[in-house]
Amino acid sequence: MLHRIIFFLICIFCVVTCQQKKTPNFSEDIAPIIQQKCLKCHQQNGGGPFALSNYEEIASKGQLIAHVVQHKIMPPWPADPEYTHFIGELALTNQEIETIQEWVKQGMPHGDSSIQLVLPNQKKEENSNYILVKAPKPFFIKGDNKDHFFVAKYPIQVPANTYIEAIEFVPHQVKLVHHMNAHLINYAESKTSNPFKAPFWVDQNQQESQRIHQALNLCYEDGSYPVLTPSVCNYLPGSQFSKYPNGIGGFSLAKKAVLYINDIHFGPSPIDVTDSSYFKIYLTNKAPVRPVSEFQIGTLGLSPVVPNLSVPPNCIKTFNIEFTVPEDISILSIVPHMHLIGKKFKSYAIKPSGDTVRLVAIHDWDFRWQYFYRPxxxxxxxxxxxxYVEAMYDNTAQNPNNPFSPPQTISDRNGSMKTTDEMLQLILTYVPYKLGDEDISNE
Ligand code: HEC
Known part of the structure; x- marks a missing residue:
């Protein structure tokens, strides 16, 4: 018996020491990580500031890479992967982080230099029927090294009896476009409206957001509101366009319609730049069978933030939202939303049976990385x-993202939506539940 135990211990010792001895090399150990978790942004004309597409580019940034992955600054993936997993998860495992540290420490050995990184496949043009919807006037981004948030509209004109299957956003200034949310507005022919009239965008730095609907002529002439379908298209650097699973999604389209962008965020630029980002709208003659809906809870939404969202200067404060699901639903995406002084966000559901369903947890909120998390x-x-949603805000001077110095009271200001005011929302996109939905891949 004893010799068996000794033999077993020796084996374990061998396995452990062998593993420890092997120095990671680029080709076998590092390239696959970069390939999977970095390259989609860090390639030529990607959202990242430089390419990491071969050994030389990666090794020349080795120390910096070791630093940003160690501190979980890169890759950007705020959701806690130990709480819930999502499609396209970018977070590195502890093992991957360790491997990168060790590789850099050991002088970044190359290994088999014939192995190359494969650039993410450029999307094959599908044989789809789509139209390009371009901005009548490009955005003008002032070179003042400040963030710019625009609200905009893109007119759509299509033949009668056409439906939208999906909408893809194609950013122009890839390194500057930081996020984009688009909504669809359909206009009834029976009412007078002028949505195709200029101006086509408003820089929020220059205009109070309350007046933006009027400034963009989005309402009917009598002042009433047309029908808005929220969140028909969203974009963040690195987000890959995908249609909903088969048979899900799609939108009806009126003869007169606009894509209403609220908002598009451009990062700081040192020089004046114009941007002609556009949309690809995939058309179909089939009416949507299972159109996607959304619940927006919290600020401006279906249930209130408790207590009222207002954070005094030099305070850290937590707020809650509760919402009861009115019908059986199948969730397609989970979208937490806060602004600059948001710190933590956690959401889960409790079923009538008492079981808990985890939705999303973020321990270090970053305004710049707001994903549509897809289960x-x-x-x-x-x-x-x-x-349930629990969210924490940090309005102290120690919060580097505090827009005010010294800190001042930050509140939702009745849903002003300005970035320097706050919001707390959870947005869920869903379809009414059908038997078997749990087995449908959301890929
Ligand atoms: C979703 C897009 C995206 C992915 C994926 C991504 N990055 Fe980045 N990366 C960026 C952007 C954008 C910046 C510019 C700085 C910023 O905006 O935070 C950046 C900056 C960096 C920097 C410079 C940081 C500095 O302080 O100068 C390094 C190094 C880096 N990334 C490494 C990586 C590595 C390594 C991975 C994969 C493990 C990765 N990135 C994955 C978008 C991405």
């Missing part, structure tokens, strides 16, 4: 489930 499969929440 691997359609996620069912039965009617009567209670959704």
């Amino acid at each position: 691997p499969h359609l996620l069912k929440l039965p009617r009567g489930s209670k959704i």
Whole structure:
């Protein structure tokens, strides 16, 4: 018996020491990580500031890479992967982080130099029917090294009886476009409206957001509001366009319609730049079967933030939202939303049976990385489930993202939506539940 135990211990010792001895090399150990978790942004004309597409480029930044992955600055993936997994998860495992540290420490050996990184496949043009919807006037981004947030509209004109299957955003100034949210507005022919009239965008730095609807002529002439379908298209650097699973999604389209961008965020630029980002709208003659809906809870949404969202200077404060799901739903994406002084965000649901369904947890909120988190499969929440959101805001001078120095009271200012005011929202996109949805891949 004893010799068996000794033999077993020797084996374990061998396995452990062998693993420790092997110095990671680029070709076998590093390239696959960069390939999977970095390259989609760090390639020529990607969203990242430089390419990491071969050994030389990566090794020349080795120390910096070791630093940013160690401190989880890169890759950008605010959601806690130990709480919930999502499609396209970018977070590195501890093992991957260790491997990178060790590789840099050991002088970044190359290994088999014949192995090359494969650039992410340029998307093959599908044989789809799409139109390009371009801005009548390019955005003008002043070279003042400040963030710029525009609200805009893109007119759409299509033949009658056409439906939208999907909408893809194609950024122009890839390194500057930091996010974009688009909504669809359909205008009734029976009412007078002028949505195709200039101006086509407003720089929020220059205009109070309350007046933006009027400034962009988005309402009917009598002042009433047309029908808005929220969040028809969203973009962040590195986000890859994908249609919803088969048979899900799509939008009806009126003869007169606009894509209403609220908003598009351009990062700071030292020089004046224009941007002609555009949309690819995939058309179909089939009416949507399972159109996507959304619940927006919290600020401006279906249930209030408690207590009122207002954070006094030099305070750290937590707020809550509760919402009861009114019907059986299948969740397609989970979108937490706060502004600059948001710190933590956690959401989960409790089913009528008492079971908990984890939605998303973010321990270090970053305004610049607001993803549409997609669960691997359609996620069912039965009617009567209670959704909870807990969110923390840090309005101290120690918060480097505080827009005010010295700190001042920051509140939602009745839903002003300005970046320097705050918001707390959870947005869920979903379809009404159908038997078998749990087995549908959300890829
Ligand atoms: C979703 C897009 C995206 C992905 C994926 C991504 N990066 Fe980045 N990276 C950026 C952007 C954008 C910047 C510019 C700085 C910023 O905006 O935070 C950046 C900056 C960097 C920097 C410079 C940081 C500095 O302080 O100058 C390094 C190094 C870096 N990334 C390495 C990586 C590595 C390594 C990976 C993969 C493990 C990775 N990035 C994945 C978008 C990305």
